[in-house]
Amino acid sequence: MVRTRIAPSPTGEDIHIGNLYTALINWAWAKKHQGKFIIRIEDTDQERLIKGSEEKILQTIKEYGLNYDESTDIGGLYQPYRQSERLPIYKKYADELIKKKAAYFCTCSKERLLELREIRQKQKKIPKYDKHCLSRQKEVQAEIKKGKPFVVRLNIPEAKEIKFKDLIRGEVKIMSDNLDDQVLIKSDGFPTYHLAVVVDDYLMKISHVIRAEEWLASTPKHILLYKALGWPQPVFAHVPILRNPDRSKLSKRKNPVWASWYLDQGYLPEAILNYLALMGWSHPEQKEIFSLDEFVKVFDLKDIKSVGPAFDQVKLEWMNGQYIRQMKNEKLKIKILEFTENKYPENIVGKTIPLVKERMKKLSDYIFLCEFFFQKPEKYDLDLLSKKELLGKMRDSLEKVTEWKSDKIGEKMQELAKKEGVKTGDFFMTLRVAMTGKKISPPLNESMEILGKEECLERIKNLT
RNA sequence: GGCCCCAUCGUCUAGUGGCCUAGGACGGCAGAUUCUCAUUCUGUUAACAGCGGUUCAAAUCCGCUUGGGGUCACCA
Numbered sequence: 001m002v003r004t005r006i007a008p009s010p011t012g013e014d015i016h017i018g019n020l021y022t023a024l025i026n027w028a029w030a031k032k033h034q035g036k037f038i039i040r041i042e043d044t045d046q047e048r049l050i051k052g053s054e055e056k057i058l059q060t061i062k063e064y065g066l067n068y069d070e071s072t073d074i075g076g077l078y079q080p081y082r083q084s085e086r087l088p089i090y091k092k093y094a095d096e097l098i099k100k101k102a103a104y105f106c107t108c109s110k111e112r113l114l115e116l117r118e119i120r121q122k123q124k125k126i127p128k129y130d131k132h133c134l135s136r137q138k139e140v141q142a143e144i145k146k147g148k149p150f151v152v153r154l155n156i157p158e159a160k161e162i163k164f165k166d167l168i169r170g171e172v173k174i175m176s177d178n179l180d181d182q183v184l185i186k187s188d189g190f191p192t193y194h195l196a197v198v199v200d201d202y203l204m205k206i207s208h209v210i211r212a213e214e215w216l217a218s219t220p221k222h223i224l225l226y227k228a229l230g231w232p233q234p235v236f237a238h239v240p241i242l243r244n245p246d247r248s249k250l251s252k253r254k255n256p257v258w259a260s261w262y263l264d265q266g267y268l269p270e271a272i273l274n275y276l277a278l279m280g281w282s283h284p285e286q287k288e289i290f291s292l293d294e295f296v297k298v299f300d301l302k303d304i305k306s307v308g309p310a311f312d313q314v315k316l317e318w319m320n321g322q323y324i325r326q327m328k329n330e331k332l333k334i335k336i337l338e339f340t341e342n343k344y345p346e347n348i349v350g351k352t353i354p355l356v357k358e359r360m361k362k363l364s365d366y367i368f369l370c371e372f373f374f375q376k377p378e379k380y381d382l383d384l385l386s387k388k389e390l391l392g393k394m395r396d397s398l399e400k401v402t403e404w405k406s407d408k409i410g411e412k413m414q415e416l417a418k419k420e421g422v423k424t425g426d427f428f429m430t431l432r433v434a435m436t437g438k439k440i441s442p443p444l445n446e447s448m449e450i451l452g453k454e455e456c457l458e459r460i461k462n463l464t
Numbered sequence: 465g466g467c468c469c470c471a472u473c474g475u476c477u478a479g480u481g482g483c484c485u486a487g488g489a490c491g492g493c494a495g496a497u498u499c500u501c502a503u504u505c506u507g508u509u510a511a512c513a514g515c516g517g518u519u520c521a522a523a524u525c526c527g528c529u530u531g532g533g534g535u536c537a538c539c540a
Contacts, residue, residue, distance in 0.1 A: 315491080318490055
């Protein structure tokens with residue numbers, strides 16, 4: 001049974017788009033194998049906790065349509081799924097590790113640790129703990145009994161080669177001497193990520209640990225833990241980290257990173273997911289646009305490349321435009337209504353869709369393009385004062401249009417332009433700005449038809 | 465800096481020793497369509513980081529160099 005998971009920390013205002021990418025891969029892999037996709041909340045850092053973060057993360061994941069099978073809000077066989085509620089479990093395994101001498105107590109002060117690090121750095125050595133407390137465990141335990149704060153550290157063996165297989169990167173090797181005696185239980189009694197992740201992945205029967213490359217370096221520590229506890233290892237797959245255009249790790253300083261931001265901008269979840277799927281992976285038939293179902297079918301973890309791809313918003317926009325154009329008008333109408341929070345009347349929105357569908361890249365473009373349908377222009381892109389005379393003639397002409405249809409309006413206006421000897425381009429630009437306020441608009445005649453004769457005449461009258 | 469990962473057009477990528485005078489997509493540029501803006505269509509631009517090997521043959525395999533990234537917390 002394939003069981004995958006993502007383990008977000010509720011320390012941000014929402015799920016990071018990079019985590020959403022990892023979520024997509026995890027989700028797809030589970031779906032592909034009729035497995036389960038789990039969300040576990042890793043809230044072991046009590047200091048950085050942000051209220052409401054967990055709810056927002058789950059909500060966003062749902063909005064993207066990545067349905068999960070087990071989590072804090074829906075429960076599951078292996079609950080609780082919030083690490084802060086699993087403290088006794090971690091304690092139990094920490095004790096076991098200590099008994100097996102794979103871990104030990106440490107009462108070193110922060111000051112000593114800091115000092116140690118500085119010295120090591122000056123010596124150009126790896127700034128790692130010197131195992132000071134390991135040889136004095138009796139003493140340490142006595143100190144603890146007296147109430148001295150303590151942590152539990154992983155006892156990393158010396159000069160041992162640690163190997164593991166990564167589905168995306170192949171075999172990864174590292175010498176244990178490069179590893180620090182990682183803290184497993186903090187002085188506040190909470191586990192660190194390293195302990196919690198191993199314990200939970202094992203207990204929750206996670207078959208594939210698919211996570212970002214930033215975890216690659218700490219995987220050997222996790223391997224050590226699996227071995228010390230006598231547990232079978234899951235399959236590891238470290239997906240690339242999404243990058244800023246300057247190739248650094250995708251960060252909010254240089255790019256919008258919250259997954260809901262893209263939704264708020266009017267990007268469609270399917271389009272974003274489709275774009276994300278193309279990060280480090282390509283469709284076997286070189287297709288660019290494909291459904292989630294199709295992705296699940298043809299996707300394979302081992303085909304993911306290990307290079308960190310740059311997140312390109314321009315291509316995302318293009319893709320979103322493609323999705324909008326492929327969408328049925330009725331569906332697009334609903335999306336726009338939702339996006340604009342039902343501010344605009346449904347029947348008019350419905351009529352405008354054929355006019356703007358090919359002009360939109362994001363749902364938010366609708367507002368820019370169509371606002372004039374719902375309210376009179378307040379300012380004009382062009383100086384219309386000098387055009388009063390022409391506008392007056394347009395008004396008279398339009399008044400004579402008996403059947404208010406786009407083609408009739410067009411004919412009448414063409415006729416007038418010719419009669420007045422005004423270049424059609426200039427002529428219609430004047431009319432366009434008079435009607436919409438803007439130099440850029442949907443097709444004019446059709447727009448005027450939707451606006452209605454009365455409204456059009458009124459708008460033009462105000463200018464003459 | 466140590467360790468680990470990586471390296472094809474500006475960007476996302478195809479390519480798994482001969483099909484590669486390196487293909488596609490986005491972007492850019494030029495043109496066609498057009499009353500604006502878009503859409504659509506056509507054309508065009510642009511890359512195997514460098515140097516050594518291995519081989520009859522290398523973008524593809526190996527080594528070194530260079531470059532990029534990640535990681536070195538009682539954060540995840």
